[in-house]
Amino acid sequence: MSNGQKMNGHAGANGSERGGRQRERLVVIGNGMAGMRTLEELLEIAPDLYDITVFGDEPWGNYNRILLSPVLAGEKRPDEIVLNDRDWYADRGIRLEAGPDKRVVRIERGRRVVIAADGTEAPYDRLLIATGSRPILLPLPGRELDGILTFRDMADVEAMQAAARTYERAVVIGGGLLGLEAAAGLQANGMDVTVVHLMDRLMERQLDGPAAAMLKRAIEARGISVLLEAETEALLGNAEGRVRAVRLKGGREVPADLVVMAVGIRPDTELAQAAGLHCDRGIVVDDTMLTFDPRIHAVGECVSHRGRSYGLVAPLFEQAKVAANHLARAAWASYRGSVTATKLKVSGVDLYSAGEFSAADGAEEIVVQDSGAGVYKKIVLENGRIRGCVLYGETVDGAWYFDLMRSGTDVSDMRRQLVFGQAHLGDSGKGGVNVADMADEMEVCGCNGVCKGDIVHAITEKNLFTLDDVRAHTKASSSCGSCTGLVEQILASVLGGDYSEAPKEKPLCACTDYPHDVVRRTILEQELKTIPDVMAFLEWRNPDGCATCRPALNYYLLCAWPGEYVDDAQSRFINERAHGNIQKDGTYSVVPRMWGGLTNPRELRAIADVAEKYAVREVKVTGGQRIDLFGLRKEDLPAVWRDLARAGFVSGHAYGKALRTVKTCVGSEWCRFGTQNSTALGVALERLTWGSWMPHKFKMAVSGCPRNCAEATIKDFGVVCVDSGFELHVGGNGGVKVRVTDLLAKVETEAEVLEYSAAFIQLYREEAHYLERTAPWVERVGLAHIKARIVEDAASRKALYDRFLHSQTFAQKDPWAERAARPAEREGRTPGDEFAPLALDLA
Amino acid sequence: MTDKTQDWIDIAPLDAVPRLGARVVRREGRPDIAIFRTRDDRIFALEDRCPHRGGPLSQGIVHDCRVTCPLHNWVLELDTGRAVAPDEGTVRRFRVRVAKGVIQLARADLVDGNGAGETGCDAEAGLERCA
Numbered sequence: 001m002s003n004g005q006k007m008n009g010h011a012g013a014n015g016s017e018r019g020g021r022q023r024e025r026l027v028v029i030g031n032g033m034a035g036m037r038t039l040e041e042l043l044e045i046a047p048d049l050y051d052i053t054v055f056g057d058e059p060w061g062n063y064n065r066i067l068l069s070p071v072l073a074g075e076k077r078p079d080e081i082v083l084n085d086r087d088w089y090a091d092r093g094i095r096l097e098a099g100p101d102k103r104v105v106r107i108e109r110g111r112r113v114v115i116a117a118d119g120t121e122a123p124y125d126r127l128l129i130a131t132g133s134r135p136i137l138l139p140l141p142g143r144e145l146d147g148i149l150t151f152r153d154m155a156d157v158e159a160m161q162a163a164a165r166t167y168e169r170a171v172v173i174g175g176g177l178l179g180l181e182a183a184a185g186l187q188a189n190g191m192d193v194t195v196v197h198l199m200d201r202l203m204e205r206q207l208d209g210p211a212a213a214m215l216k217r218a219i220e221a222r223g224i225s226v227l228l229e230a231e232t233e234a235l236l237g238n239a240e241g242r243v244r245a246v247r248l249k250g251g252r253e254v255p256a257d258l259v260v261m262a263v264g265i266r267p268d269t270e271l272a273q274a275a276g277l278h279c280d281r282g283i284v285v286d287d288t289m290l291t292f293d294p295r296i297h298a299v300g301e302c303v304s305h306r307g308r309s310y311g312l313v314a315p316l317f318e319q320a321k322v323a324a325n326h327l328a329r330a331a332w333a334s335y336r337g338s339v340t341a342t343k344l345k346v347s348g349v350d351l352y353s354a355g356e357f358s359a360a361d362g363a364e365e366i367v368v369q370d371s372g373a374g375v376y377k378k379i380v381l382e383n384g385r386i387r388g389c390v391l392y393g394e395t396v397d398g399a400w401y402f403d404l405m406r407s408g409t410d411v412s413d414m415r416r417q418l419v420f421g422q423a424h425l426g427d428s429g430k431g432g433v434n435v436a437d438m439a440d441e442m443e444v445c446g447c448n449g450v451c452k453g454d455i456v457h458a459i460t461e462k463n464l465f466t467l468d469d470v471r472a473h474t475k476a477s478s479s480c481g482s483c484t485g486l487v488e489q490i491l492a493s494v495l496g497g498d499y500s501e502a503p504k505e506k507p508l509c510a511c512t513d514y515p516h517d518v519v520r521r522t523i524l525e526q527e528l529k530t531i532p533d534v535m536a537f538l539e540w541r542n543p544d545g546c547a548t549c550r551p552a553l554n555y556y557l558l559c560a561w562p563g564e565y566v567d568d569a570q571s572r573f574i575n576e577r578a579h580g581n582i583q584k585d586g587t588y589s590v591v592p593r594m595w596g597g598l599t600n601p602r603e604l605r606a607i608a609d610v611a612e613k614y615a616v617r618e619v620k621v622t623g624g625q626r627i628d629l630f631g632l633r634k635e636d637l638p639a640v641w642r643d644l645a646r647a648g649f650v651s652g653h654a655y656g657k658a659l660r661t662v663k664t665c666v667g668s669e670w671c672r673f674g675t676q677n678s679t680a681l682g683v684a685l686e687r688l689t690w691g692s693w694m695p696h697k698f699k700m701a702v703s704g705c706p707r708n709c710a711e712a713t714i715k716d717f718g719v720v721c722v723d724s725g726f727e728l729h730v731g732g733n734g735g736v737k738v739r740v741t742d743l744l745a746k747v748e749t750e751a752e753v754l755e756y757s758a759a760f761i762q763l764y765r766e767e768a769h770y771l772e773r774t775a776p777w778v779e780r781v782g783l784a785h786i787k788a789r790i791v792e793d794a795a796s797r798k799a800l801y802d803r804f805l806h807s808q809t810f811a812q813k814d815p816w817a818e819r820a821a822r823p824a825e826r827e828g829r830t831p832g833d834e835f836a837p838l839a840l841d842l843a
Numbered sequence: 844m845t846d847k848t849q850d851w852i853d854i855a856p857l858d859a860v861p862r863l864g865a866r867v868v869r870r871e872g873r874p875d876i877a878i879f880r881t882r883d884d885r886i887f888a889l890e891d892r893c894p895h896r897g898g899p900l901s902q903g904i905v906h907d908c909r910v911t912c913p914l915h916n917w918v919l920e921l922d923t924g925r926a927v928a929p930d931e932g933t934v935r936r937f938r939v940r941v942a943k944g945v946i947q948l949a950r951a952d953l954v955d956g957n958g959a960g961e962t963g964c965d966a967e968a969g970l971e972r973c974a
Contacts (some may be wrong), residue, residue, distance in 0.1 A: 571904070578902075584914065586898070586899040632903075838854050
């Protein structure tokens with residue numbers, strides 16, 4: 001894995017050449033977003049490894065190139081898009097050689113130096129090429145005239161703005177993303193603009209015919225002329241040597257005082273090629289971003305990785321992370337390519353495109369077109385998974401589709417609602433909001449009270465590019481996650497271009513690169529039986545892990561090795577350690593279990609006694625048909641449990657990633673509509689499953705008839721009794737995002753209900769990711785998979801059922817009773833553990 | 844201050860605090876103090892109030908030289924008392940040591956109620972730093 005690194009370490013005669021120098025020299029060619037992001041990542045993990053020199057041919061620090069369009073349109077000032085000002089380099093001891101005369105003209109790989117236009121030389125031990133791309137200049141007659149520009153950098157923007165002050169008519173050659181943004185920007189500067197495009201539709205690489213036609217109408221409605229299938233033949237000049245018109249094939253002349261060529265970019269490989277580095281379309285790199293010279297890495301638009309070049313920001317940042325990882329000699333990261341999405345940054349035009357936009361063999365299309373309302377949506381599906389989408393006029397769900405696409409989610413079960421968006425699947429009232437229409441004061445994240453303005457401000461002020469960045473800085477979308485789509489939209493609308501991540505499984509946490517499934521599989525295959533063993537085997541980066549991975553690993557081990565694994569209390573959230581729910585003031589709430597929601601006067605009396613004895617501040621009936629006692633001090637908890645245990649109660653696990661409640665209706669015992677004894681069945685289910693630890697909380701319900709008074713169809717596992725038997729429903733959720741259950745099966749006997757429920761729980765326990773509720777799990781793996789394991793394969797169901805029963809023999813130990821049985825508790829002494837505060841005697 | 848033995852106040856045996864765990868020292872009329880123990884038996888003491896929304900840090904998960912607040916997952920450095928970026932905030936530190944297997948807090952920090960403060964040299968203040 002790190003062969004390349006080792007090879008470099010002792011290469012050649014540099015041992016003597018390096019002499020007494022302490023640090024290796026890293027030279028970066030290209031002062032743009034990819035190069036500087038690599039440096040930022042590198043300095044984060046290895047701040048002292050290199051003496052760093054950066055060459056850039058623009059006279060300023062690094063700026064956010066994807067925001068040039070808003071600068072051109074006058075919506076932003078140039079200083080607002082600076083990412084790294086000159087102080088940034090100075091503060092980090094980085095030598096910055098910036099300006100046209102500092103353009104690197106040669107790399108001498110033999111001597112290992114780079115040479116700038118003014119003769120400045122910089123020797124290197126490691127070289128990073130991040131030269132980006134160049135706009136394509138069409139080889140047209142007249143291209144040397146004044147007034148011919150490209151749209152690539154700050155100088156171009158300044159030149160366009162200057163031209164707009166003097167001249168009136170502009171022609172933009174190229175009707176792609178960049179050309180349209182240039183056209184809109186020039187028009188905003190008061191020019192008459194004509195877009196000349198070679199193809200028969202605008203943005204042909206992102207849009208299909210109908211969407212492109214709608215875009216053309218919208219562009220024309222703004223007063224910009226669009227000429228399609230128009231090939232520019234020559235640029236015509238006036239007596240002063242300035243452009244005066246564009247001549248098209250066929251002879252037509254379009255008057256122009258300014259011509260912007262925006263027909264595309266090509267990776268800037270000139271330097272690399274001259275230095276003899278292998279290039280195809282771009283500089284060829286491997287999955288570690290290494291070129292064919294083991295001392296030279298390359299990142300960004302200039303590279304060709306697995307035959308692809310990228311011009312959007314997110315892929316470049318992923319590459320930067322990988323390159324930094326190898327420059328820092330960590331040498332474990334690899335880049336495997338990116339899936340990209342595009343959003344046009346022309347205000348007033350709402351357009352989103354990702355992945356494939358036309359159906360190839362075996363693919364299908366879902367299309368909605370409403371020309372009157374200016375809405376067009378197309379989703380391309382293949383084998384039940386999204387391959388791409390084009391959205392025009394209503395792009396709210398772009399991020400959602402993109403997410404489903406990246407994660408490879410099976411969308412077969414929702415395809416009838418798919419095109420209408422996430423809101424139609426239920427989304428806590430946040431669906432259907434267009435972020436562009438949102439006022440800055442509108443709340444986006446209801447959990448953390450974060451408004452749209454806060455997020456926009458953080459994105460622009462703190463230069464954020466990813467969802468994780470926004471979560472870290474603003475807390476938006478970091479709690480319940482229901483606003484994630486909105487936050488992603490805001491990112492898209494502020495940044496325009498792509499901000500997403502590679503189509504890889506997410507690592508479990510920042511301590512590792514392995515996703516949940518790999519960790520779970522490895523625990524079983526390697527028979528890892530303690531948290532330190534897992535961390536050592538999978539080379540965890542932090543020796544103790546973190547608050548995200550430790551509880552996950554504790555659960556995975558508990559699930560994998562029932563009866564054998566020793567639960568690690570310090571790796572559990574406080575709620576599971578204290579068998580109560582921590583409240584915002586640091587007190588706890590306690591919920592005794594009420595089987596199937598049934599209780600009696602003796603139990604209620606005991607609860608009342610406890611509430612009075614320990615000065616419970618509030619008593620509340622929960623949604624799960626039991627009673628919650630609020631405001632208990634931690635040091636009183638063991639005594640509270642003892643008193644409740646003596647009255648026959650066990651813990652309700654209302655605090656845990658565990659079986660919570662089984663909600664029931666009164667059923668055939670009392671109800672004139674009841675078909676079965678739903679209450680007794682609910683009690684039996686709860687007796688079977690209580691105490692079981694799960695990836696997340698797990699709720700059940702049993703309704704005695706299809707009127708469904710126990711709301712069984714929004715539970716993780718719901719039973720609806722009918723005259724002929726029992727319907728079993730799974731994967732429901734009444735929380736953040738309401739999801740109605742899927743029908744798993746219909747069975748005839750109560751014994752089958754119990755077996756199916758236990759098998760379903762065990763499959764969920766064994767396959768879901770920690771903190772993944774059944775609803776997203778069912779959506780991720782698909783109902784078909786679950787049916788195959790539980791309904792269609794009786795042997796598999798039986799095996800799951802047996803494994804569940806086996807693990808329950810260890811899990812069904814009431815933590816309250818265990819605690820109450822300790823001598824200290826029995827005798828009412830102060831506990832000697834974390835439940836008691838330590839004394840402080842200042843006397 | 845002249846009597847060395849009185850400069851430090853016994854709190855509890857080291858084993859009263861589990862590895863990668865914490866205990867609370869309750870003070871009348873003053874904020875509680877959280878005592879943390881790392882995997883390698885280093886001990887740190889911080890005011891038991893997260894600078895974010897006042898969550899009890901003593902109830903969080905301890906990892907390496909940090910604790911994650913149980914309320915909203917802020918991460919605080921045990922040695923500096925500072926929130927890990929991008930969160931911003933500092934919690935008061937207290938000088939703490941283990942002598943003959945007993946955890947002790949510095950009397951001066953408890954008497955003036957201000958802890959060891961955020962300024963000055965950590966070594967002079969008797970505060971341990973993580974590597």
